Amino acid sequence: EDCGRCVCALCPALGPHRGHRARLLPHAVRHKQELMALCLKDLEERKEQEASNTRSVEQAANDLKAHAIMSKRQLSDKVTELQLLLREEESLAKNFIDEKTRQALEAHDQQLESCREKVAALETFSHRIRQIQQQSDPVQLLEKYTEIEKEMQEPRRLLEQWHPIPLSFEHILNHYKHFVTVLQSILQKPLEARLKEDVFSSLNATAKKEPGTVLKTMSPVDRLLFLKHARSPTWDYDSLHPRLKLSDDRLVVSCNWRRIFYPCGPQRFNKLWQVLSRDAFFSGSHYWEVDLLHAGAGWWIGAAYPSIGRKGDSETCRLGWNRASWCLKKFDFEYWAFHKGERIPILIEDDPDRIGIFLDYEAGILSFYSVTDGMAHLHTFCCKFTEPVYPALRLWEGSIGICKLT
Numbered sequence: 334e335d336c337g338r339c340v341c342a343l344c345p346a347l348g349p350h351r352g353h354r355a356r357l358l359p360h361a362v363r364h365k366q367e368l369m370a371l372c373l374k375d376l377e378e379r380k381e382q383e384a385s386n387t388r389s390v391e392q393a394a395n396d397l398k399a400h401a402i403m404s405k406r407q408l409s410d411k412v413t414e415l416q417l418l419l420r421e422e423e424s425l426a427k428n429f430i431d432e433k434t435r436q437a438l439e440a441h442d443q444q445l446e447s448c449r450e451k452v453a454a455l456e457t458f459s460h461r462i463r464q465i466q467q468q469s470d471p472v473q474l475l476e477k478y479t480e481i482e483k484e485m486q487e488p489r490r491l492l493e494q495w496h497p498i499p500l501s502f503e504h505i506l507n508h509y510k511h512f513v514t515v516l517q518s519i520l521q522k523p524l525e526a527r528l529k530e531d532v533f534s535s536l537n538a539t540a541k542k543e544p545g546t547v548l549k550t551m552s553p554v555d556r557l558l559f560l561k562h563a564r565s566p567t568w569d570y571d572s573l574h575p576r577l578k579l580s581d582d583r584l585v586v587s588c589n590w591r592r593i594f595y596p597c598g599p600q601r602f603n604k605l606w607q608v609l610s611r612d613a614f615f616s617g618s619h620y621w622e623v624d625l626l627h628a629g630a631g632w633w634i635g636a637a638y639p640s641i642g643r644k645g646d647s648e649t650c651r652l653g654w655n656r657a658s659w660c661l662k663k664f665d666f667e668y669w670a671f672h673k674g675e676r677i678p679i680l681i682e683d684d685p686d687r688i689g690i691f692l693d694y695e696a697g698i699l700s701f702y703s704v705t706d707g708m709a710h711l712h713t714f715c716c717k718f719t720e721p722v723y724p725a726l727r728l729w730e731g732s733i734g735i736c737k738l739t
Contacts, residue, residue: 410710413700417558430502437500556708559620559691563738566612566621566724574602587732604646606728613721619692622704622736626686631729635660638720652727659714661701670712679711694718
């Protein structure tokens with residue numbers, strides 16, 4: 334058996350194959366037949382698996398679904414970028430109005446101050462004239478009058494020189510009215526008609542691909558657009574689970590394998606290793622980043638309403654398992670987006686060390702981006718927020734920190 338050769342009965346005992354393992358011929362044949370049968374069974378299974386993999390219709394359908402999901406994510410990404418650009422444009426226009434108003438008001442203030450000084454001078458001069466007018470000595474009255482005769486003509490010339498500085502912002506309003514009109518005229522056309530007329534769309538290489546091809550390339554959003562809305566929320570001590578602990582600056586949450594005896598308040602999670610932030614967002618746009626370098630194999634990051642359950646480990650308390658919370662979850666090598674217990678798989682090639690979270694309260698958008706991968710879009714939740722939104726996390730091991738952006 335060791336040499337893989339057929340030998341006589343004496344060789345394993347006395348001959349050159351002494352000490353080698355040997356089988357009787359019928360046993361060896363039966364053993365080899367069993368091995369070949371197993372091999373044939375394995376080959377048959379592999380053939381069936383390969384045949385299954387070649388079912389083109391099923392594969393095309395799966396690819397199409399994946400492509401649709403990816404396209405909608407990219408669309409959400411672009412709409413978010415457009416909203417950020419419009420917010421930035423609004424801020425620039427308002428700052429322009431504020432600056433021009435400031436300059437005009439400074440000029441008005443200078444004019445007012447000058448007018449007040451002249452009024453005071455005129456009052457002083459009027460008082461002098463009255464004193465001379467009431468002079469009982471005719472000679473002194475005429476002498477005093479001669480002294481001020483030239484000055485009495487000057488006030489008329491001064492009063493005729495001042496006019497307000499005109500300022501109007503009508504041209505700014507007209508500029509944006511025209512912008513809205515052009516945009517409305519574009520959007521009035523059906524989407525399919527616009528896509529046919531779109532030169533850039535027709536030249537795009539992806540338009541020539543087979544339907545259902547999964548696109549892996551994405552145009553990342555400029556991080557600077559988000560940093561204009563940067564926040565550095567800190568974690569709430571009163572909601573912290575007893576197996577978690579906070580850093581001194583309240584930015585980092587770490588697992589503690591010994592239970593810490595915190596006061597038992599109504600806001601504290603008592604079963605799930607979760608915590609909410611102290612900062613609530615109930616309007617506007619906000620962006621924060623989460624450091625996951627030391628987070629371990631399992632974590633949940635996202636946001637929640639203050640109405641999320643705190644006591645027990647039911648679905649009303651679990652981050653992402655109810656209407657009051659949204660999260661991105663990692664466990665081992667899998668990533669999921671969770672809300673109301675519904676999970677959506679997220680395809681991530683490299684584990685991100687830092688994830689950015691963007692909230693637009695009025696637009697109802699909560700988006701996740703991989704800062705490590707050049708702001709690649711991971712997932713966007715769309716909903717109508719009805720309560721203040723708090724950054725939230727759940728931890729399995731290690732630590733998670735809020736990045737200091739402000």
